[in-house]
């Protein structure tokens with residue numbers, strides 16, 4: 001079996017084995033990054049009790065050793081700031097805890113979100129679903145059958161969005177079954193998959209998955225969640241290229257994060273790197289006000305200033321739409337630029 005040698009340990013090119021080997025200990029992570037001489041970074045380790053630390057080694061390999069401000073590290077490292085909560089940062093900022101069937105959200109007229117699986121390969125500290133009651137919305141065949149029944153009864157739906165957690169945590173055979181079932185529903189035309197798993201473990205894009213997408217009558221759109229150009233390496237580009245050759249449309253959505261990508265130059269590098277990887281920048285989200293993530297907040301005026309800055313330095317089609325999700329609204333809400 002081929003291996004990629006990185007940091008202190010070889011990374012095996014099998015996504016399930018990589019998944020079984022994710023890092024969960026902040027101390028080990030900092031040691032690996034030669035940051036164990038920064039005791040202040042460990043002060044937030046108790047935030048694991050709020051939301052566990054979880055990061056695949058293939059993602060850690062893209063972090064800069066010795067850099068306490070590495071933008072990838074900031075997205076995953078526990079922080080004592082997670083214990084400081086302004087009143088408007090709440091556990092369910094998008095009022096998602098009322099589902100149509102367990103794991104199925106029908107928020108928008110023509111599209112419904114199926115929370116295929118409740119777990120992720122990586123735990124992003126800013127995640128708006130970090131408090132979501134996945135235990136009541138388990139990704140299993142019984143709940144998927146209920147969701148499929150609902151979808152059959154709603155002809156206004158033409159697109160299903162696989163979400164999570166991370167939907168690609170489902171095994172290929174589970175995804176294959178779900179895709180087969182959706183294909184039998186005549187009014188479903190498109191399948192959109194929102195995922196971070198192929199970013200953090202590019203080996204998740206298996207040959208079997210590519211073949212399934214290629215053979216499907218559904219138009220497949222895969223939306224990666226990438227926040228910084230350093231997340232994009234050659235291995236990820238190869239995985240995206242495989243999807244492209246199978247006719248999959250590739251889009252990206254990012255979250256605007258303080259200390260990660262709140263800078264015109266960084267956002268321009270991200271857009272260019274995405275396009276080089278065959279991915280079109282689609283959305284830049286302002287942060288959802290979820291409890292534990294206030295330290296990542298960038299305010300609206302600053303967000304607008306960043307987009308205006310981007311418009312002045314990269315091609316228009318590389319500038320993502322600046323949006324916010326408002327609970328109960330029928331679509332994302334664009335932030336007007338002045």
Ligand code: SF4
Nearest residue numbers: 120123124127165196
């Ligand atoms: S991968 Fe997505 S759903 Fe999972 S923790 Fe990160 S932001 Fe949340």
